[in-house]
Amino acid sequence: MQSKYKVGLMRLNLLAGALLLAFLAPRQTQLASALLLWLGVLWLTLTAALLEFSHRRPAMLPWQLLPGLLLTGLLWTAPEGYALWFWLWPAVLLMPQPSWTLGTNLMLAGISWWALYPLFGPIQAAFVGLTLAVLTAMAMARRHQPQQPVVRQRVRLVPGLPLWSAHQLTEDLPRERARCQREDVHGELLLLEVPRHQLWTTARMLCHQLYGFESCYRLDSRTLAALLLSRDDVQAGQRRSTLMATLPTPRKARFLTLATADDLGIPLADFQRQRTALTTDREFEHG
């Protein structure tokens, strides 16, 4: 399952771009365009630093919008020096992005064409515009549709780890509950709240503690959930104590028997109000 894909080469390309921009920036005489170039260096370096092969940071919108804005700003402030970069627009449009950022970028491309118009002169501006239209058509043909939200809900968050989205839990929970009843297996739902910066390391540790057939879910930026299966109550108790012994400490945990957790809303609200570090809900028996 582990993918062979490495992000290293892409990171190298990003850094090469940043380096070239950093060469160009000090040669600028205008303050505004030098500033924009440094912003570009910053954007490329940060993207390279944050880049990883997982769904941990799905491309954020303002982040994707930034290259288009920088390019427009640069063409606006220093048209004579960087007219050549006008041809980067098809590449900006080629980036995987939702349709509204695509629309914005198309508009920005139009604005930078207008900014360059005095430099081109009417005939050349017409040919530049037509050529951009042809290249845009090619970019649109080649465009890779960004992941649909529906698809994003059903994928693993990190390749190779049984870590899924909150939506997947709402699908898995009733199925597992029914199955535990049918097979007479003791199933538990673990809710775990950790400090925000520890979420992904904790998720990784939790995933390694699980059996192959159990799954872990990321509910929000602080909360994880896991479905635990044991043969009986005694074994479940052992697993609870091993888990609590291995997971990092500033945390809040709650174990719920699957038989009582038919809906996620109520236990989750209880969990958020919970003051103690560990609670284990049991099924009430009234004889």
Add this chain to the structure above:
Amino acid sequence: MDESTPNTAGRFALAYVSGALLLVSYAAWHYLMGHYARILLPALLAILMLVAAVLRLTVLNHPRLPAYLALIAGYLLLAVELPRLGDSATLWVGLAPVLSTLLLPLMPALTLNVVMAPAWLLLCGAPLFSDPSLAYLTAMALAPLALWEQRRQRALMLATDPRDRDCQALSRDGLHAHLDSEFQRTELLHQSLAIVVIHLPQVEMASEQFGSRARQALLDTLCREVRRCSRRHDFLGRQTLSTFWLVLPDTSESGAQLVQQRILHALESVVLVDTGPLRSRMGLCQRLPGEDWQRFLRRLLDLTQRLETQ
């Protein structure tokens, strides 16, 4: 994979036709200016672009060839015109790295850009280590980033999406991961495990003879009927292009036979528009007591092979 769909082909053909129109208008402009010697090249290249568009629409299996033609057209015109453009040469030279990025896969585009960079800089007359050539090199470094990101997202989806791309079943990787974990589960809980192997011999010929729609109808029908006949926690996965595994956790041999009969009965009554009555071959693989994962998997693969070659 999505490069061969008719929709993409149409969009590429449209792009090539618009390229041809651009070249025609360039030739027309030369005619109006009285540069008769410069008309021939863009006019010929316009014809080349039209050929590329026609090829893209008719030969679906080779999407690269028309892209090469378009790239050659763009490069030729650029190489011939750049020395004549004077001051604007430093603007138009920026087309070269972007054209290769748009038309070639990532690695060939990168290589071509690096190899051709000195030639382009020479043609546009910019001195080395001047601002225009640095700007050119930067454009060359930045343009392929879009392709890198496309590639990363595609690889990420392949590595994390458990579902098959064509139908409502698990993909091969997803199936094997799920089956592995289900095996562990049944072992821990001392349960039985059964797998029904379903082979659809019509899938391969369907796409060759009737196109992708007939194949899709076959796959959709199978997934729907199997879902109707199975429980919520049984899962269907696509082992090979035409063979599916239906994994039945906690199911005895007689239970699995019942499921097999039910599916067979459901599929027998199906008649599809293109391919006619749906044909299927099925086999049952029950986990033997004490059998380990490797042996079980080998038996399963043998059964799959037998059904496919029958």
